[in-house]
Amino acid sequence: MVLMASSRHEVGTKSFPLLLYVLVPLLALGLQSLLSLHLSRFDLIDLPLLVTIYYAITQREPVSATLAGAVIGIAQDGLTHHALGIFGISKAVIGYIAASLGVRVDTENHGARLLVTFGLTLTQTLILWLLQRHMLGQPFAWHGVHEVIRAAVNALVGVVLFALLDLTRRTEY
């Protein structure tokens, strides 16, 4: 694993077809909504979060990653009954952190992706807990083991999903 900023230049800049920037988040939202209905424990996985992390660590642009995270998060809020902005804030922060990490860490490595996704999933839960429990005063229980399991599951799924999404991008040197 290369933990140097110069690694960015070694892997080059990644870009995606424009349509994918819209379709992939929408597909993630739709699959999240649909599969949670038929698979009882699918709600452990957070596909919009994984898409946010992937775009952030491949684009390495904190501004665009922050905006993308905010938009995806607000869209995810739209499917819930919560106030708009809870997932928007958390995913904006996640996008910013992931993009900042992508500048400094070689996120092409599967091991690095696993760790980054694991940590960012826990971070998102922490942000949600702070927002809902302490800012909005809504019920939100922190179950430690459950959250670790959720982060591990998301990390594993993320590695596979990221490898699939890698097939759609083109490298620009």
Next chain:
Amino acid sequence: MESFFSRYRNALVLIAVLLAQVIGLAVQVRRPDQDSPDKGGVRLIRSWVVNSVTPPERFFHWIGKSIRGTWSNYVDLIHIRKQNKNLQSELDRLRLEEDSLAEDARQGQRLQALLGFKEKYVYQTVAAQVIGTSGTEQSHVLLIDKGSEDGVKPDMPVITPDGIVGKTRDVFRHTSQVLEISDATSGAGVILEKTRIRGVLRGDTWGQPEIINVSPDERIQKGESVLTSGGDAIYPRGLSVGMVDRVVPQPEGTLVNVLVKPAANLSRLEEVLVITTTGNQMPAEMQQDLSDAEQKASDVLAERLPSRNDPNLPADQQADKPPEGADADVLPPVRPPQALHPDHYTPSDTPAATELVPGQKITNAEGAAASAQESSTPPTPKPATNPGTSPANSAATAPKPSGSAGGSAGTTPKPAGTAPKPKAKPASPATTPAGQPATPPTNPPPPATTPQNPPPQGGA
């Protein structure tokens, strides 16, 4: 200054985005009616998201349903006959149960009418397919494929045949959000069926419904049914919610929470019913069903209960021989046994009010005959007869002629050979068996009834 913005551009953008969303959150949370559906820009954003996500979901749902429909319609027909037989027997059993409950239901209606209690009956429902969820553990929300164009409005109860599911929240043109009872922000008024303890149901942090802030009570047992109480003005009273799972003491305080296992399988919902119209009067269809159920249940009982008649014996050797002139397929009415001691309270013994004279002792022919016999014969144990009834009613209390198919005690006596009344038909005191109008008796007796046909009771 320019270098400051360019240097901290990323952080400033993050702060600006977060600040904007925090302000947006504050505006939404500050609304006094937070639980009501969203309005304005928030509703617009939700509408965009839902309308973007639901069309593919509808498509995939349609494909899955088509595949399942093909399987169930053409392939999976192996045990249909056996299943049909089982369902038929279950239907008979349910009819009997319904019969036993029908009278209680009517009595309950009368009492509720007396008390001015407004019962909510379900008049109209809209069937909807569940096409998606919120996709997160923090929000137990379903998406259904019916919206405002189908008559759905916010805060309408959503049920399945097994039990309640939740209520509609945001309603769009062709889609609606349903807030499940397992969500931590939901609320439903419920009552425990046996102990009659009332409470508020909502979801816990794991998504299991619980009745919160209940006083500890040893009578609350696992398996007790939980019903809607109707106190929330959303769910009609008496709908099944689930069963008591266990009682959990609250960490602080002396109250307990009662965890409920929902009757409807909330994790495997495919079709739900949205109750769009309710009313205070029992629907005519339901009343008809209730009446039919009584009739059909008596038929089922007649088929199942052992009969005194042996179908293998000839007709003249049967225990219940039909009277002469009666139709062979008509069973004689069930008559109560003759009273050993005619009492003062037998309805037909009471003279008509028009014949009573204030201050005069009531006498009747039987009483006079008994007095005469008493004076001419040695004293014998005398039945406690009515001190007196009017002569006009002597026939009503006179011994009935043998073979009379007439009504039971208290009915107008009929001559022998009269055709018995058809089974399960209330006797009409105003007509003779031949269909001729009977002469109105001086003291019209009450309509003859059989145990199988309780007299129709008027509403309170």
